[in-house]
Amino acid sequence: MTRKRVRTGCPMNCWDTCGLLVHVEDGRAVAIEGDPEHPITRGVVCPKARYQLERVYSTARLTSPLRRAGSGWESLGWEEALDLVAEEMERTRRESGPHGLLHYYDYGSQTLLKEVEHLFFDLYGGVSVPVGSLCWAGGIQAQLYDFGDYRANDPLDLVNTSLVVVWGRNPAATNMHGMMLIKEARKRGAPLVVIDPVKTLTARQADWHLQPRAGTDGALALAMAHVILEEGLQDEQFIARHVKGYAEFRAMVRDKTPEWAARVCDLPADDIRRLARLYAGRRPAAILLGYGMQRYSNGGSTIRAIDALAALCGNVGKAGGGVNYANSAVSRAFPPFQVEGVRRRGLLRTRLAQEIAEAQDPPISLIFVSRSNPIAQLPDVSATLRAWRRVRFRVVLDMVMTDTARNADLVLPVCSWLEQRDIYKTSWHNVVLYGERAIEPVGEARPDIWVYAQLARRLGFGEQFPADEDVWAERYLSRVGGLELKPGTYQRYPGAALVAWEDGRFETPSGRIELYSERAALDGLPPLPEFSPPKYLEEEGLQLLTPLPLLSIHSQFPKRIFREGEVEALIHPDTCRRLGLQEGGRAVLENERGSLEVVVRSTESVRRDSVLVYSGGWVSDGTCVNVLTAARETDMGHSAAYYDCTCRVRPVS
Numbered sequence: 001m002t003r004k005r006v007r008t009g010c011p012m013n014c015w016d017t018c019g020l021l022v023h024v025e026d027g028r029a030v031a032i033e034g035d036p037e038h039p040i041t042r043g044v045v046c047p048k049a050r051y052q053l054e055r056v057y058s059t060a061r062l063t064s065p066l067r068r069a070g071s072g073w074e075s076l077g078w079e080e081a082l083d084l085v086a087e088e089m090e091r092t093r094r095e096s097g098p099h100g101l102l103h104y105y106d107y108g109s110q111t112l113l114k115e116v117e118h119l120f121f122d123l124y125g126g127v128s129v130p131v132g133s134l135c136w137a138g139g140i141q142a143q144l145y146d147f148g149d150y151r152a153n154d155p156l157d158l159v160n161t162s163l164v165v166v167w168g169r170n171p172a173a174t175n176m177h178g179m180m181l182i183k184e185a186r187k188r189g190a191p192l193v194v195i196d197p198v199k200t201l202t203a204r205q206a207d208w209h210l211q212p213r214a215g216t217d218g219a220l221a222l223a224m225a226h227v228i229l230e231e232g233l234q235d236e237q238f239i240a241r242h243v244k245g246y247a248e249f250r251a252m253v254r255d256k257t258p259e260w261a262a263r264v265c266d267l268p269a270d271d272i273r274r275l276a277r278l279y280a281g282r283r284p285a286a287i288l289l290g291y292g293m294q295r296y297s298n299g300g301s302t303i304r305a306i307d308a309l310a311a312l313c314g315n316v317g318k319a320g321g322g323v324n325y326a327n328s329a330v331s332r333a334f335p336p337f338q339v340e341g342v343r344r345r346g347l348l349r350t351r352l353a354q355e356i357a358e359a360q361d362p363p364i365s366l367i368f369v370s371r372s373n374p375i376a377q378l379p380d381v382s383a384t385l386r387a388w389r390r391v392r393f394r395v396v397l398d399m400v401m402t403d404t405a406r407n408a409d410l411v412l413p414v415c416s417w418l419e420q421r422d423i424y425k426t427s428w429h430n431v432v433l434y435g436e437r438a439i440e441p442v443g444e445a446r447p448d449i450w451v452y453a454q455l456a457r458r459l460g461f462g463e464q465f466p467a468d469e470d471v472w473a474e475r476y477l478s479r480v481g482g483l484e485l486k487p488g489t490y491q492r493y494p495g496a497a498l499v500a501w502e503d504g505r506f507e508t509p510s511g512r513i514e515l516y517s518e519r520a521a522l523d524g525l526p527p528l529p530e531f532s533p534p535k536y537l538e539e540e541g542l543q544l545l546t547p548l549p550l551l552s553i554h555s556q557f558p559k560r561i562f563r564e565g566e567v568e569a570l571i572h573p574d575t576c577r578r579l580g581l582q583e584g585g586r587a588v589l590e591n592e593r594g595s596l597e598v599v600v601r602s603t604e605s606v607r608r609d610s611v612l613v614y615s616g617g618w619v620s621d622g623t624c625v626n627v628l629t630a631a632r633e634t635d636m637g638h639s640a641a642y643y644d645c646t647c648r649v650r651p652v653s
Contacts, residue, residue: 008435009424011417013107015175017426062413063443086458096362098125106372112423120452122339131346132638138294141637142303145517148507151500152324160320163282169290172201199605212265215296215534221305223261227276235314245516284320300636304529317501329496353383375403379629430496434485541646549614562623569598570612586652594627
């Protein structure tokens with residue numbers, strides 16, 4: 001028996017991007033464990049990484065190209081499959097130009113070499129691409145207005161803080177190594193405050209949990225600012241040096257009293273005062289922002305209001321401080337390969353069904369999908385399916401028959417991360433890892449880069465797109481100073497600061513933190529972070545929360561969340577009594593977009609005005625909550641406002 005141990009990383013789009021060791025026996029991966037030498041993840045790994053072995057060797061794994069044949073599928077060889085794709089691409093380019101092709105992608109695998117695909121489509125001529133985000137773009141745009149970039153203190157800096165405020169984030173479930181650092185900070189005396197409409201796993205470990213009405217976090221932040229300014233708790237020296245728009249902001253929050261916010265947020269006014277004093281009084285204080293709070297129609301303004309708190313108290317550019325949302329340091333180090341002058345046509349990701357239906361000059365006639373499952377992940381599934389099925393031809397690259405693959409004309413089986421080398425990066429920590437190949441491809445699966453290289457040869461630009469993944473890895477690494485990576489090694493990117501904005505120079509037009517943003521005004525937005533109520537408050541029914549679960553990410557492991565195809569809905573006991581719902585009984589969630597049958601779980605973890613259903617289910621097995629979510633956008637950034645949604649709940653008789 002031959003044995004080896006391979007160092008690589010986890011490709012899933014979560015905060016941690018764990019360092020992993022894969023044990024291989026006779027060419028088969030038999031175990032995955034955390035790499036104890038990784039400076040951030042330190043040998044600890046969540047169950048999702050281990051589920052990857054099940055996925056690689058699953059009987060559901062796609063191992064040969066499949067073409068739709070009536071109501072079923074037929075296998076075909078790679079040469080025939082690639083010829084078919086190339087013919088469809090040539091036809092599209094000839095009849096309508098390259099913008100008739102929509103390349104839909106996301107970050108089901110967020111490794112660096114996956115991004116080479118964008119160069120392929122540039123070389124083809126520039127295609128239609130999704131713009132905006134299903135994840136974080138509202139908050140990103142907010143921090144671009146405020147700071148000029150999105151940066152965060154290095155995660156290891158958290159131990160220097162005097163207070164941890166986890167706001168709209170659940171690291172105990174979604175960022176376990178972040179939770180480990182929070183625990184270290186607590187051991188050093190930093191209290192943990194959690195602000196979340198749900199009593200999450202993280203909230204249960206907090207010193208104090210505030211449970212505001214969902215989507216009203218911006219009002220809470222503005223009222224905290226009111227208290228800080230009224231009581232003279234601000235850092236005037238920091239403001240004078242580094243803040244633009246202080247006078248305008250101060251005037252705006254003059255009437256944003258704790259009593260006003262108490263009515264909006266459904267929190268005691270005294271708790272709002274106490275929170276403001278705690279944040280202003282314990283410095284440095286670190287705010288850890290999640291993506292959930294910006295999944296509302298007012299989401300970007302919410303982040304801006306919280307950024308303002310950090311600016312008022314001088315908690316930016318300080319060890320142990322920061323308003324930490326995402327970190328651009330490593331991604332900025334690896335600019336994408338592009339063809340200069342190529343024009344791409346953007347279609348809004350958040351309302352893609354409408355964008356496809358209305359696209360003209362040219363219409364969309366070919367969809368090419370990679371590293372994503374949009375049928376299950378986009379809001380308003382019914383509308384997405386209607387638009388999808390009107391398109392002439394659809395190609396999907398994937399490992400399994402997802403909802404999107406089921407609605408394709410051709411499915412091409414691609415390799416898992418265990419079957420190829422790649423470079424692993426994240427928007428949380430600053431460690432870059434060059435992962436080794438652990439095993440040979442299963443069946444006829446091929447690396448994504450190989451697929452694109454074969455298509456490039458057929459389309460006439462093969463010399464510009466080599467098939468060797470090592471060539472692309474070296475091309476990327478040669479563009480980044482200070483990184484000396486070989487397969488099986490990792491290194492902290494030396495260009496990443498330990499403390500974001502420590503030099504006090506911000507990337508805004510004024511070079512300061514901009515509480516008053518003229519860029520926002522030019523974009524048709526309020527220049528100050530004004531509060532507007534979320535749209536769902538205008539609608540009937542319970543507010544629908546659809547966060548990520550503990551045991552999956554997006555739609556990758558639905559059977560781990562929805563055992564036996566059952567979807568659980570978390571509902572407050574008082575709400576259950578009011579609606580005649582029984583613990584363990586069946587109910588239907590419904591609105592004008594669709595319906596979903598669920599099992600009722602009575603819990604005080606959620607508010608009386610909400611129902612929580614975890615995301616990540618599939619349409620094909622009846623577990624996809626996006627049959628209910630609305631194609632609604634955040635106020636900035638073109639991000640999905642998934643949580644700005646209501647539904648009715650009725651028992652199944």
